[in-house]
Amino acid sequence: MVQHDKRIxxxxxxxxxxxxxxxVNYAIKxxxxxxxxxxxDLDIVNVYFRSRERKAQLMEMGIDVISSSxxxxxxxxxxxxxxxxPVRDKSTRYIVDLGGNDTGTMVLGRIRPLLDLxxxxxFMVVNTNRPSxxxxxxxxxxxxxxxxxxxxxxxxxxxxxxxxxxxxVENIAMGDKIxxxxxxxxxxxxxxxxxxxxxxxxxxxKGLSGEPFPMRxxxxxxxx
Amino acid sequence: MAKVLMKGNEAIGxxxxxxxxxxxxGYPITPQSELPEYLSEELPKVGGTFVQAxxxxxxxxxxxxxxxxxxxxLTSSSSPGVALxxxxxxxxxxxxLPAVIVNMMRxxxxxxxxxxxxxxxxxxxxxxxxxxxxxxxxxxxxxQEAVDMVMEAFDLADCYRxxxxxxxxxxxxxxxxxxDFHYAPKRELPPKDWxxxxxxxxxxxxxxxxxxxxxxxxNHNIQLQKKYVEIEQKEQQWExxxxxxxxxxxxxxxxxxxxxxxxxxxxxKEGYKVGLIRPKTLYPFPKEAFKGKNIKKYMDIEMSxxxxxxxxxxxxxxxxxxxxxxxxxxxxxxxxxxxEFAKSVIGGDK
Numbered sequence: 334m335v336q337h338d339k340r341i342x343x344x345x346x347x348x349x350x351x352x353x354x355x356x357v358n359y360a361i362k363x364x365x366x367x368x369x370x371x372x373x374d375l376d377i378v379n380v381y382f383r384s385r386e387r388k389a390q391l392m393e394m395g396i397d398v399i400s401s402s403x404x405x406x407x408x409x410x411x412x413x414x415x416x417x418x419p420v421r422d423k424s425t426r427y428i429v430d431l432g433g434n435d436t437g438t439m440v441l442g443r444i445r446p447l448l449d450l451x452x453x454x455x456f457m458v459v460n461t462n463r464p465s466x467x468x469x470x471x472x473x474x475x476x477x478x479x480x481x482x483x484x485x486x487x488x489x490x491x492x493x494x495x496x497x498x499x500x501x502v503e504n505i506a507m508g509d510k511i512x513x514x515x516x517x518x519x520x521x522x523x524x525x526x527x528x529x530x531x532x533x534x535x536x537x538x539k540g541l542s543g544e545p546f547p548m549r550x551x552x553x554x555x556x557x
Numbered sequence: 558m559a560k561v562l563m564k565g566n567e568a569i570g571x572x573x574x575x576x577x578x579x580x581x582x583g584y585p586i587t588p589q590s591e592l593p594e595y596l597s598e599e600l601p602k603v604g605g606t607f608v609q610a611x612x613x614x615x616x617x618x619x620x621x622x623x624x625x626x627x628x629x630x631l632t633s634s635s636s637p638g639v640a641l642x643x644x645x646x647x648x649x650x651x652x653x654l655p656a657v658i659v660n661m662m663r664x665x666x667x668x669x670x671x672x673x674x675x676x677x678x679x680x681x682x683x684x685x686x687x688x689x690x691x692x693x694x695x696x697x698x699x700x701q702e703a704v705d706m707v708m709e710a711f712d713l714a715d716c717y718r719x720x721x722x723x724x725x726x727x728x729x730x731x732x733x734x735x736x737d738f739h740y741a742p743k744r745e746l747p748p749k750d751w752x753x754x755x756x757x758x759x760x761x762x763x764x765x766x767x768x769x770x771x772x773x774x775x776n777h778n779i780q781l782q783k784k785y786v787e788i789e790q791k792e793q794q795w796e797x798x799x800x801x802x803x804x805x806x807x808x809x810x811x812x813x814x815x816x817x818x819x820x821x822x823x824x825x826k827e828g829y830k831v832g833l834i835r836p837k838t839l840y841p842f843p844k845e846a847f848k849g850k851n852i853k854k855y856m857d858i859e860m861s862x863x864x865x866x867x868x869x870x871x872x873x874x875x876x877x878x879x880x881x882x883x884x885x886x887x888x889x890x891x892x893x894x895x896x897e898f899a900k901s902v903i904g905g906d907k
Contacts, residue, residue, distance in 0.1 A: 348564075349562060349563070349564055349733050379731070380587050380588055380671055380731065381588065381672075381673075381727065381728070381731040381732075382731065382732075460562060462560070462561055462562040462735070463561065463562050463563075464561050464563070467561070495562070496560055496562055496735040497562070497733065497734060497735060499560065499735050555819060555892070556815050556816050556818070556819035556892060557732060557815070
């Protein structure tokens with residue numbers, strides 16, 4: 334359960350894995366249990382679909398959002414703001430939404446020396462329908478490059494296998510099968526299995542790894 | 558093959574490879590940079606060549622060279638970058654060479670914004686280079702359609718020996734959607750017996766751009782126009798949505814058309830008889846789609862200030878029937894404002 338995860342939760346993964354949608358949903362879920370939640374949008378890779386686009390909505394829910402200090406949708410320079418204060422502020426749960434791949438994790442260099450690893454989770458969001466993470470080997474290769482770039486060890490996988498609105502339970506189960514093999518090889522546990530409730534027409538099958546984590550589309554508009 | 562989830566820009570890169578493209582020349586610009594990034598990884602794996610050129614101008618002229626040698630070559634950019642390529646596009650067109658150019662449009666004019674836009678319609682459909690020419694222009698509305706159109710674009714380019722432009726926008730480029738890849742040529746493609754592949758024992762080939770004689774130049778223009786007549790007769794493509802009993806019709810392409818479809822679903826639930834004509838080819842503009850339609854008003858919806866309006870007016874042959882609503886500069890339309898606009902046009906005429 335999100336309230337039992339460590340105080341600082343960093344979301345990483347291959348780009349297109351669904352990190353941002355998961356991070357936004359995670360922050361909203363967490364805000365139901367924690368009085369103070371901060372979402373750090375440290376995505377210096379993507380130019381569209383960044384969690385800062387939902388800043389107003391998240392702030393209304395009581396979630397503090399940190400993003401670039403240079404305001405404007407059209408800013409695509411890798412600038413981030415006061416990302417270290419929630420690391421020091423022990424009273425806040427801090428969710429960090431990184432950009433994709435090893436490149437996206439480089440921004441962690443700023444907070445890495447300040448992190449207390451005993452209070453930090455480093456979750457790797459995986460969608461096995463993405464070509465580069467469609468096999469256990471691909472997932473581990475991606476994980477190693479992210480770990481090398483960030484200096485952190487992945488502490489849990491999030492099975493976010495989906496085909497957007499064409500997602501089926503069979504598809505999620507296939508993702509589970511692949512990710513379990515990656516879990517076996519890496520000894521990194523599958524923490525969550527995330528899915529958007531409105532697109533699934535059947536309940537999740539029993540016996541899948543990870544805690545079920547139902548989500549809503551926050552980043553994707555109805556017509557997308 | 559099972560579907561995979563890909564970003565529009567990457568999917569276009571893969572589609573190009575599947576269609577036999579082995580040469581890419583380009584220069585980074587948001588929001589299309591994932592396309593060259595993807596091809597820089599993937600083209601060498603299939604024996605292809607990726608070159609990050611020193612500029613857009615250099616890139617399009619490298620395409621010119623590769624095309625002259627008979628290769629399937631691709632370049633991509635976004636609005637201001639495509640503006641830079643215009644001279645080369647004109648040269649390739651004049652040289653009767655096939656090439657594919659992807660434009661992931663963003664807000665303009667000038668450097669504009671990095672957010673999506675559709676304000677390059679005139680530049681790409683009417684021609685941003687000099688002379689009497691057209692390029693075939695395809696306008697995808699989803700990542701899957703972008704894949705299919707890129708594959709078809711290479712065939713169209715080879716079939717007619719002309720550049721083909723994929724006129725998309727940053728949203729399609731950046732959006733993740735499930736896609737599959739099935740390259741199935743629909744046209745008989747002529748041999749490239751004109752290509753500069755080294756004379757050897759064969760015939761001498763020449764590809765020229767400068768005409769030394771005005772009469773020759775005019776004759777070449779006449780040949781180009783014959784090509785365009787054939788393209789206009791054979792290659793118009795469009796989609797109709799809820800048009801069977803429609804009394805009012807939207808005309809919209811690409812991302813705007815997706816938003817418009819969502820607006821139509823809302824309007825239909827409220828009893829409005831509205832439909833959509835979605836041009837899939839912008840050149841040739843699908844004039845055929847407008848024939849025999851009994852439509853009271855055509856509502857042109859774009860993420861520009863109305864660059865397609867004149868084509869809709871010509872297609873329906875009635876200037877007064879066409880009204881326009883759009884946003885620009887990188888602002889994405891919302892279905893709600895399209896609904897509101899439609900109601901202001903239709904009034905109580907349900």
